[in-house]
Amino acid sequence: QVQLQESGPGLVKPSETLSLTCTVSGASISSYFWTWIRQPAGKGLEWIGRIYTSGTTNYNPSLKSRVTMSVDTSKNQLSLKLSSVTAADTALYYCAREDTTSRPLDVWGQGTTVTVSS
Amino acid sequence: DIQMTQSPSSLSASLGDRVTITCRASQSISTYLNWYQQKPGKAPKLLIYAASSLQSGVPSSFSGSGSGTDFTLTISSLQPEDFATYYCQQSYSTPRTFGQGTKVEIK
Numbered sequence: 773q774v775q776l777q778e779s780g781p782g783l784v785k786p787s788e789t790l791s792l793t794c795t796v797s798g799a800s801i802s803s804y805f806w807t808w809i810r811q812p813a814g815k816g817l818e819w820i821g822r823i824y825t826s827g828t829t830n831y832n833p834s835l836k837s838r839v840t841m842s843v844d845t846s847k848n849q850l851s852l853k854l855s856s857v858t859a860a861d862t863a864l865y866y867c868a869r870e871d872t873t874s875r876p877l878d879v880w881g882q883g884t885t886v887t888v889s890s
Numbered sequence: 891d892i893q894m895t896q897s898p899s900s901l902s903a904s905l906g907d908r909v910t911i912t913c914r915a916s917q918s919i920s921t922y923l924n925w926y927q928q929k930p931g932k933a934p935k936l937l938i939y940a941a942s943s944l945q946s947g948v949p950s951s952f953s954g955s956g957s958g959t960d961f962t963l964t965i966s967s968l969q970p971e972d973f974a975t976y977y978c979q980q981s982y983s984t985p986r987t988f989g990q991g992t993k994v995e996i997k
Contacts, residue, residue, distance in 0.1 A: 807986070817934065817977055819986040830984040833891070866933055875981035876924040876939035883933055 774798040776867050776881035784861075784888050790854040794867030794881060801825055801843065805870035806850045807877060808841065810863040818863075822870060823850065857888045892916050892980050896989035902997040909965040911992045913978035918958045922982035925954055925963045928991075929974045937976075938963060968994070 780792035794806070808820040821831035823841040831839045840853040850867060864885050868877040893916035903909050913923065921941035926934035936945045938954035941961055951966045965972055973996055978989040 816991050817979075817988040819988065822984070822986075832985040834985075868933075870981070871939075874940045874943065875922060876936050876945075877926070877934070877979070878936050878939070878945065880933040880935070 774869065774879045776869065776879060778865060778867050778881045778884035780865075780884060780886070782885055782887060784857055784886060785890050786858055786888055787856055790852075790857050790861060790886055790888075792852045792865055792867075792884060792886070794850040794852075796848045796850070796869075801845060801848050801850070804872060806841075806843065807868045807870050808850075808852045809866045809868060809877075810861075811866070811883075812863045820852065820854075820865075859888050862886065862888045891985055892919060892983060892987050894978055894980055894987050894989040896976075896978055896992050898992060899990065900993040900995060902995050903968050904997045905968055905970065907968045907997075909968055909972075909994060911963045911976055911978075911994075913956075913961045913963070913989050915959045915961075915980055915982075919980045919982035921957045922980055923954075923956065923961045924979045924981060925952075926977045926979065927972075927974045928977065934977060965994075 775797045777795045784790045802825045805822045807822040823829045838855045842851045864883045866883045867881045869879040895914045897912045923941045925938040928934040942954045953964045975991045975993045
């Protein structure tokens with residue numbers, strides 16, 4: 773059974789870089805797209821971007837200038853970096869697996885809350 | 891970007907009711923449409939993929955239909971565990987986009 777676990781600092785200062793890791797267990801991360809999604813408290817879901825295990829990325833244009841995603845196949849981990857954060861980046865951040873055939877997000881982590889505050 | 895618009899934003903229904911939620915895409919997305927259920931404090935859960943395919947383990951009371959720009963999620967008989975927020979999502983192109991959500995509440 774595939775499980776995803778997000779981790780990282782829960783508090784980030786404005787203008788700094790948010791860094792999160794998603795650890796995948798129960799299966800290899802190879803041959804899937806791995807996606808980051810965020811959800812501000814009480815609001816809807818925002819797609820941040822995705823990375824294939826080859827390193828190919830697609831980012832949301834609204835965040836593209838600040839986002840970097842990477843994958844470490846040896847550790848079965850993904851990472852997300854979001855630079856120059858503001859209070860608007862405060863949210864619950866999820867990682868999820870995108871199936872490559874029908875393309876739904878079929879496995880999700882439990883999410884990790886990040887607050888941007890001084 | 892493809893915009894996804896759900897309606898209604900919220901609804902009140904009783905146990906046993908048939909519930910239908912609509913999702914409209916701003917351009918044709920074929921059948922690259924997925925539905926998720928989210929309960930408070932939990933991650934979204936995939937219910938329906940490719941517009942009408944039921945994810946493994948999801949009750950058959952859930953069904954999806956549509957293609958092109960118009961899609962529906964139907965719950966045939968609302969159960970206590972179905973009270974939640976439902977999101978549609980297009981996986982036709984990037985950036986992937988979600989509808990704003992439909993909150994299903996108890997009447």
